[in-house]
Amino acid sequence: MGTGARWRRHATVALSLAAGAAVWEVSALFTTRAFWAPLSETLQSLAEAARSGTLASQAASSLELYATGLALAMVVGAPLGLLMARMRRVRVALETYIMMLYATPMVALIPFILSMMGFGFAPKVLVVFLFSVFPVLYNTVEGARSIRPELIEVARAFRSSERQLWRDVLIPYTLPFAMTGIRQAIARGLVGMVAAEFFLSPSGLGQMIMLGSQNFDTAGLLAAILVIVVLGVALMDFGRWIEERFAPWKEYTR
Amino acid sequence: MSIQEVALGKAALRHAGRSRSALDSPVFLKLLAGLALLLVWEGVVRALAPAYVAKPTGIVKVLVRVTGDPQFLAAAGSTLSSVFAGLAVAVVLGTAVGLAMGRVAPVEQGLRYYVNSLFATPMIAILPLVTLWFGYNADARLAVVIFASFFSIAINVCDGARSVPVAYLEVARSFRARPWSTLFDIVLPSSLPYLIAGLRLASGRALVAAVVAEFFISIPGLGYFILFNSRTFKHNEAFVAVIALVIVGVSLEALLNWVTRRYLPWARRD
Numbered sequence: 001m002g003t004g005a006r007w008r009r010h011a012t013v014a015l016s017l018a019a020g021a022a023v024w025e026v027s028a029l030f031t032t033r034a035f036w037a038p039l040s041e042t043l044q045s046l047a048e049a050a051r052s053g054t055l056a057s058q059a060a061s062s063l064e065l066y067a068t069g070l071a072l073a074m075v076v077g078a079p080l081g082l083l084m085a086r087m088r089r090v091r092v093a094l095e096t097y098i099m100m101l102y103a104t105p106m107v108a109l110i111p112f113i114l115s116m117m118g119f120g121f122a123p124k125v126l127v128v129f130l131f132s133v134f135p136v137l138y139n140t141v142e143g144a145r146s147i148r149p150e151l152i153e154v155a156r157a158f159r160s161s162e163r164q165l166w167r168d169v170l171i172p173y174t175l176p177f178a179m180t181g182i183r184q185a186i187a188r189g190l191v192g193m194v195a196a197e198f199f200l201s202p203s204g205l206g207q208m209i210m211l212g213s214q215n216f217d218t219a220g221l222l223a224a225i226l227v228i229v230v231l232g233v234a235l236m237d238f239g240r241w242i243e244e245r246f247a248p249w250k251e252y253t254r
Numbered sequence: 255m256s257i258q259e260v261a262l263g264k265a266a267l268r269h270a271g272r273s274r275s276a277l278d279s280p281v282f283l284k285l286l287a288g289l290a291l292l293l294v295w296e297g298v299v300r301a302l303a304p305a306y307v308a309k310p311t312g313i314v315k316v317l318v319r320v321t322g323d324p325q326f327l328a329a330a331g332s333t334l335s336s337v338f339a340g341l342a343v344a345v346v347l348g349t350a351v352g353l354a355m356g357r358v359a360p361v362e363q364g365l366r367y368y369v370n371s372l373f374a375t376p377m378i379a380i381l382p383l384v385t386l387w388f389g390y391n392a393d394a395r396l397a398v399v400i401f402a403s404f405f406s407i408a409i410n411v412c413d414g415a416r417s418v419p420v421a422y423l424e425v426a427r428s429f430r431a432r433p434w435s436t437l438f439d440i441v442l443p444s445s446l447p448y449l450i451a452g453l454r455l456a457s458g459r460a461l462v463a464a465v466v467a468e469f470f471i472s473i474p475g476l477g478y479f480i481l482f483n484s485r486t487f488k489h490n491e492a493f494v495a496v497i498a499l500v501i502v503g504v505s506l507e508a509l510l511n512w513v514t515r516r517y518l519p520w521a522r523r524d
Contacts, residue, residue: 013364016367034386103506110469112307190376193376235374
């Protein structure tokens with residue numbers, strides 16, 4: 001791409017962002033504050049929340065929940081999936097059920113979790129965990145399935161030890177799939193986090209959104225949504241980065 | 255030697271020295287595992303949980319009554335029609351926007367940041383805003399379903415439209431094809447596998463969106479059915495609705511896989 005084309009590209013992007021900001025600001029003139037707030041007020045509200053420290057404390061509370069649930073999902077999902085690369089019968093027996101749970105909308109379980117575990121940190125972590133563990137497990141098992149039996153037979157024929165088999169065949173073959181799963185889990189876990197903060201005990205960024213909506217503080221509501229949008233974009237980029245970093249030989253698929 | 259004989263020979267070699275057992279049959283293994291999972295669930299609930307918690311025997315007992323209940327059927331119909339209507343709107347709008355983004359560079363540069371960031375945003379976050387706009391009714395649910403599914407379709411169709419082989423477009427140009435026929439006869443068909451991939455992602459998201467919206471807005475539907483029954487400690491009844499959601503989720507996935515295999519055999523993943 002030539003310099004001219006690149007400049008034109010940057011200019012278009014800058015123009016589109018400016019246009020978006022202008023539309024956001026101007027559209028507020030034509031609606032009441034109950035529906036929409038201009039960008040300037042939203043940013044003011046955000047600055048106010050940042051100054052008073054609520055933003056930092058709420059974001060920290062959300063991230064603590066998110067990180068705990070996601071870490072548990074990875075610690076449970078990836079090793080279980082890897083184990084199924086080695087134990088073919090266990091994989092064949094369980095893969096249909098894992099696929100079903102992967103396709104299940106986990107939000108549907110929130111009311112059960114609420115009435116069994118009540119309010120607190122643990123039930124919310126469970127929600128984030130349930131949202132994110134099945135993508136990791138499902139994709140890792142897909143990876144396990146992609147290992148052709150011939151590869152293991154050849155490794156055996158060359159008398160490779162159990163450790164070598166894991167290091168040279170099983171892990172390299174399943175890792176890219178596990179990374180795809182972790183990327184999906186990063187996105188789904190965020191949905192789980194907001195859902196848990198909405199429907200279990202209100203906390204964190206979810207609570208900020210709820211409070212904004214209940215108090216008809218549309219600027220505060222939009223500010224909290226904006227924070228979640230930025231968080232979502234950052235996490236998705238991070239997920240894509242780790243997928244490429246740890247499994248560069250696999251083609252990127254959504 | 256025919257191919258079949260070679261294949262048979264290979265299988266025979268693999269099994270040489272190992273007696274064939276029932277454990278080699280995938281169906282048997284799956285049934286065994288399913289039974290084991292149900293037994294564990296039943297046992298754990300009986301031993302540790304209060305009586306109201308859902309367990310397989312309890313669910314079986316209420317299954318017939320709940321699935322025959324007009325209220326349950328109405329709830330299922332309401333959720334499903336909202337999901338399908340939302341997906342239909344998202345497919346039409348998402349394909350249009352995706353094609354425009356994929357083929358017209360300024361459109362792509364202008365919309366990319368918005369589409370990508372809203373794709374990355376959990377749609378639950380905008381739920382309170384949507385209820386401010388539409389009120390606490392079924393329109394808000396439909397809006398959330400559309401919002402949840404639109405962006406994954408637009409992004410995938412855009413990727414598809416961008417990866418149309420240049421040779422096809424060059425042939426079209428040498429035959430002086432009109433822009434519309436290039437779009438509908440070349441770009442759209444070759445983006446179809448991407449559209450289906452986007453739709454697969456979108457259908458899962460749409461289902462989650464519908465359930466979450468029903469929790470939040472309290473309008474009749476499977477999500478509200480679950481909420482209502484679990485609040486009154488009828489977990490077995492509530493779980494029937496979860497099973498219905500699993501069936502819908504799995505069948506949508508299976509349907510899209512089947513469509514890909516049947517009509518787009520060149521785009522198979524496996």
